[in-house]
Amino acid sequence: MGVQGSFSRYARHLVIPEIGAQGQDRLRRSSVVVIGAGGLGSPVLQYLAAAGVGTIGVVDDDVVAESNLQRQVIHRTDQIGRPKVETAAAYLRALNPDVTVRPVASRLTSMNAVEVLRPYDVIVDGSDNFPTRYLLSDAGVLLRKPVVYGSVYRFEGQVSVFDARRGPCYRCLYQTPPPPEMAPDCGDAGVLGVLPGLVGTIQAAETLKLLLGVGEPLIGRLLLVDGLAMEMRELRFKKDPACPVCSASPSITTLVDHEAFCATSQRQEDAAMVREMTVEELKERMDRQAPPSILDVREVDEHEFVNIGGTVIPVGELPERWKELDPSKEWVVYCRSGVRSANAVRFLQQQGFNDVKNLRGGILAWARTIDPTKPTY
């Protein structure tokens, strides 16, 4: 549907010289992907859809919980338990049928981020955890797309726009993620329900400005919203000449497996309890025709891309499907780098698998030391 047919819907845009019919048409031809259909994502999605942004992607792997409703105003009480991307998509389609909504009900990872984000003009960070925030900022640099960042804590919020072509990125501000005990996620920390509303509407405004090419985006500026004092201050920050991602000589040139970020002392202790098998040991066992049973806990398309055989059950499906496996057998579990499979080993041990080991370093280690003809990713 063109602007002509929707004259009345966008009338208040059309009369603004900075937008007009041309700007409205530009919005219709634009696409935005919003990561997180939660407290920040709710107002971002609502205002972008209302404004007539033509294509909106929504990425979230969560379902609606009662405790979300205090701030995640796109979901309703009668939708508890349903996937957030579904309920958000239903809301947006009812709000504005001109908009094409693309729900993605998975968690963004270094594996799928490029594929998920690439089709869109602008990335909006409405996530609730550091690994995703770093992933989005890095992806924005690598894909040369602006990232409209927002985050909240209790009565406070932060908003900025990262565009490495014109200014700094998130790693220029904070080079590495903090440990969880310093910065608990929203679920642990608490937040005044309206705070993500304040921050999210600013993110929506920045997104529309970027799409329209009007005004001054929050590039190199971090807006700090203090809801208690009801003060906003603008902090200026510059590109870090030593930024690992957006500097002239970056040390990070591909997306980092976000699970690795979570390697806290607790996780390292857990890892110590997971028994391991090296790729050399596995090769030796295969060579003498006495291999253990092998389980690949990556996604099916990862397995099809490169594998060393075995049964495929993605780690996310393991809680439903582990009964397909014989707990009396000896198992070795692998994934790409050994992180997902370590989680799987821990889970299987809890289900009574007595002889289950993690393939150290995953298929990457196999490709590196045993079979260099295997492609890596």
Added chain:
Amino acid sequence: MAVNVTVRFFAVAREWMGTASVELSIPDGSTTEAVWDLLVQREPKFSTWRDRLRLAVNNDYVSAPVALRTGDEVAVIPPVSGG
């Protein structure tokens, strides 16, 4: 002569200090390093997490130690992740 500065705390740093701001008196010629030293004395967590926090002086993020003058405002800004 001492230099008097205001230090403002945000997010989790505010929780640690139990207040939004303090006035600090530091020796003449001091830099932001002197502010760090006083903060660490009051709250050891500032020492543990120092390399994860950022300072802004008069609303400009600073990376290296910066000389301070009376009336300057130093903001302590932790990363925030909630959404």
